[in-house]
Amino acid sequence: MKTVNTLIVLLFVGMPAMAEVEGVPPAPETYCQWEMVNYAIPAPLCGLKGDVANGIKVVSDGAKGNCLACHQLPIEGIEAYGTIAPPLAGIAARLTEAQLRLRVVDSRHLNPNSIMPGFYRDPSLINRPAKSYEGKTFLSAQEVEDVIAYLVTLK
Numbered sequence: 001m002k003t004v005n006t007l008i009v010l011l012f013v014g015m016p017a018m019a020e021v022e023g024v025p026p027a028p029e030t031y032c033q034w035e036m037v038n039y040a041i042p043a044p045l046c047g048l049k050g051d052v053a054n055g056i057k058v059v060s061d062g063a064k065g066n067c068l069a070c071h072q073l074p075i076e077g078i079e080a081y082g083t084i085a086p087p088l089a090g091i092a093a094r095l096t097e098a099q100l101r102l103r104v105v106d107s108r109h110l111n112p113n114s115i116m117p118g119f120y121r122d123p124s125l126i127n128r129p130a131k132s133y134e135g136k137t138f139l140s141a142q143e144v145e146d147v148i149a150y151l152v153t154l155k
């Protein structure tokens with residue numbers, strides 16, 4: 001009988017920890033509000049500084065930016081890319097850093113029918129069916145800034 005009691009106590013002690021692992025999604029990254037000025041976002045998201053090398057990884061990664069599904073980018077060794085969106089070689093000669101940031105963050109401010117995903121749209125405005133994605137942006141603020149850092153090199 002004593003063993004059974006101990007078991008029950010152990011079960012109760014163990015429960016909160018188990019609930020965390022199974023039911024509750026990991027805490028969402030703190031979302032930084034951004035401000036649109038003249039169809040551009042002048043300030044870096046969360047005040048972060050981007051990293052070019054990681055930006056190249058994010059644009060090529062099918063589970064991250066997946067930009068290559070739609071755009072051609074001048075990355076060495078990439079042979080397959082999408083052609084349903086404008087090629088991005090030389091994009092920084094046409095768009096400023098702030099204009100590029102709005103395109104990546106939420107292109108629907110420029111074209112409400114855009115098929116391009118908003119990579120840093122306010123999570124409270126997105127209806128994401130999977131619970132584990134609730135409250136999250138497609139890319140983190142750091143990843144967006146990394147992508148921007150890379151795009152501005154495309155002159």
Ligand code: HEC
Pocket residue numbers: 059065066067068069070071084085086088091100103104107111113114115116117119147151
């Ligand atoms: C599902 C397809 C799709 C994906 C994925 C996508 N885009 Fe786009 N993108 C478009 C389309 C289509 C346009 C043309 C404008 C529009 O329709 O919104 C565009 C426009 C742009 C522009 C402006 C181009 C110009 O010539 O003015 C930039 C910059 C851009 N995308 C960057 C990116 C980056 C960086 C990624 C990845 C993080 C990405 N896109 C992912 C479809 C896509």
